[in-house]
Amino acid sequence: MKRNLLAIAIPALLIAGTANASIEVWNKDGNKVDFYGRVYALNYITDRDNQTGEGDKTTARLGMSGQTQVTDSLTGYGRWEYEAKTGKNADNETRYAFAGLNFGDFGSFDYGRNDGVLKTLTSYTDVLPEFGGDASDNNLYALTARTKAVATYRNSDFFGLVNGLRFAVQYADNGDNSSTSHFNEHTLNGHNSAEAWGSVVDWDVLDTGLTVGAGYAQTGGHKDAKSWSAGVKYDNNNLYLAALYIEGKQKYGWDNATTERRADDLKTKGFEFVAQYGIDFEVGRLTPSLAYIQHKVKDASSLTSDAGLKGNDLAKYVDVGLTYDFNKNLQAIIDYKINLLDKDDIGARRALYEDGAFTKSQIKATTKDTVALGLIYQF
Template sequence: MKRKVLALLVPALLAMGTAHAAEIYNKDGNKLDLFGKVDARHTFSDNPGDDGDGTYIELGFKGETQISNDLTGYGMWNYKLMANSVESDNTSYNKLAFAGLKYGDYGSFDYGRNYGVIYDVEAWTDMLPVFGGDSYTYHDNYMIGRGNGMATYRNTDFFGLVEGWNFALQYQGNNEGEGQGNEGAGVGHNSLASQNGDGFGISTTYDFGMGFAASAAYSSADRTTAQANAGRGKSAYAGGERADAWAAGLKYDANNLYLAATFAETRNMTPYGSSDSRLGGGIADKTQNIEVVAQYQFDFGLRPSLAFLQSKAKDVWYDGRYFNKDLVKYADVGASWYLNKNFLTYVDYKINLLEEDDNFYRNNGIATDDILAVGMVYQF
């Protein structure tokens, strides 16, 4: 039963890259594990915003308590601290914080800051050493990545009747306050991008056996009044009363080989542009997104990786007209080398395929330069 409880946390654990944890307490039906990592990273790029030290630390815990024979309580907290700035100007934030209950084969219910159900699909291609998982996935952006006010029901093996068939139902409450985080979105100045109205989502995965699996997810939410008003008329900000997304994926994970492909479409939610308020940006009316990843795990610890990611926006308003434009497009070549279960080194090269001399990217503060990342990770 405890393995089933921990299985409910697998999407979040994969997203954090936390493969191991230190058990600090396990007695009388109560268990508490501590996990963390130090990622000593440096990136090289002609774009100043992507060049320099990127070192950070993550800490967290996951625990469970046996309430009765069938009822188990569980919780998780994950905190990230940047270590690449002076002590008087550091950045830290909560990535995850949720608690819930699981009752036998009837599933689990938890609430708090968690991953949206669309990420159940996206996690399959968010596997690169540094980059990846960013064609349309932004945190605090509806039920795509991490977000606040997530109420999630999960069921594994369909009430214990169909092995390998899992599904999730999710509700997200209204988040309209200014200054909400949007880590990774590149539009930190735009509070509209991190707002959301009430919404719901659903996801499902099925393991066919022999390494093959499929996944699908859908979400729909009200847009806030401020978002809808900003998109009225000819504007870089999407119109419409609702924000919708769907995603589907396939993967093969066996015999040391990992192959995955995901496709997704978003409407009235995906942000683009710079975090510098002096530059442009907006919210796309529609994006179509594809991510493909191939990796191989050698027995001596080396894991090379190849990937391609693209996000194409439809009917973007710019320079007095509407047109289609790639917001993200790059190939990625990388590798991780696991020296043991607690230590690894990595290199990851992002080959940016956006047009360097395009005024749309320049005027919206979208980088078109390649990035090389190297680093070492100690994790427990």
């Protein structure tokens, strides 16, 4: 779904997630405004004996994207997107809010709340019906997910010289841009800043359907987090294959760290593999998908005082899913996450740290398989 539909006028990421459907409400004198939205009726089903993570996950989104033609070679653009959740502990979020200028072959520049620069690569495997996207986690890997206060320069087709060769450079200023939320506000030794910068390059190899990419990001100040990533995807003739490798290093701890849980030179790495195939029918399109996801931390036993902790895996599962597109506006999904975490893995406990004390039954619940059932209406 992530296609470069409006590359001439605005960067691809401006319209990511809105390519399938939107409503044009204004198009006059070089000014264009589109509205788009989505209602995602979603429920997670797990072991009924322990319902941690189970239940309603319904969300609703509303967004706007616009552009204005300043000159033949200069276009202004902006995007705003908001999401409301309706399930347990429901909250709201401004997902995107940025504006910028596009200079045609000379690239584009924008500022605001936007995707971290390494999202270009993590999006290769973030295509499952519901689950996946574990690499898009700013607490583990710098500039991999949405971030506030980012300035981004992007260039498509390398100044018009090489078709499909793209690169981007990004700077993030003191935001939730990476690594530990705990240390983001930490005042030890006067360090309470986490500036970040990164770059990424990817290339659609001729007309083969193959895309390869690599990127790097790091923070400054007290956090000193670094991320490296490389990915490859193949999208042609209804077949989609993708693989991602990512590695991270943090000088100090991770999210919700305490004196027991922080660690010097925290190292993480992950592998993600996805295969999908689209089958067209007279009405609609069915897309089965299969994926394997694994992220781990080096020597997890040294990161926490939890007794009996032995496993290094943060996430480990096989995903089997089906997506059925009735048309561009209506979609149904079923996604089965076969959880391979053990109760002694760090990943079975990490999500519970912010609750303070937690029970053995809560830990066991985070290792359960999960089925997601959803119906999506979008415009």
